[in-house]
Amino acid sequence: MKREELIQSKEYWLAKLQIDLFNEVQAYMKANNLNRTQFAQKLGVSKGYVSQVLNGDADHRLSKFVELSLAIGLCPNVSFVKIDDLLHRDNPLYHDITLHDVEKSKIG
Numbered sequence: 001m002k003r004e005e006l007i008q009s010k011e012y013w014l015a016k017l018q019i020d021l022f023n024e025v026q027a028y029m030k031a032n033n034l035n036r037t038q039f040a041q042k043l044g045v046s047k048g049y050v051s052q053v054l055n056g057d058a059d060h061r062l063s064k065f066v067e068l069s070l071a072i073g074l075c076p077n078v079s080f081v082k083i084d085d086l087l088h089r090d091n092p093l094y095h096d097i098t099l100h101d102v103e104k105s106k107i108g
Contacts, residue, residue: 007087
């Protein structure tokens with residue numbers, strides 16, 4: 001699958017958000033020395049729900065995503081980017097041109 005197709009798939013973005021949330025929850029639990037049961041108690045949810053989050057089995061409602069983020073002391077920050085702009089930034093030539101332009105502006 002080409003990058004262009006990948007970033008236009010809902011599955012890619014859902015998986016990315018789940019992985020990002022998983023990483024943040026894992027880091028929070030480790031920093032606070034919490035196991036799944038303790039974390040579930042802190043959130044007021046079942047241990048099974050925490051397991052779903054950590055296993056990537058949960059397709060969260062937006063409200064639950066926000067709730068989980070806030071519970072670990074983070075504010076969710078979602079941004080929207082045009083697909084063409086993202087593809088343009090992914091292009092290695094974009095980075096070379098941008099770096100060249102920055103260096104050129106320092107000289108000039």
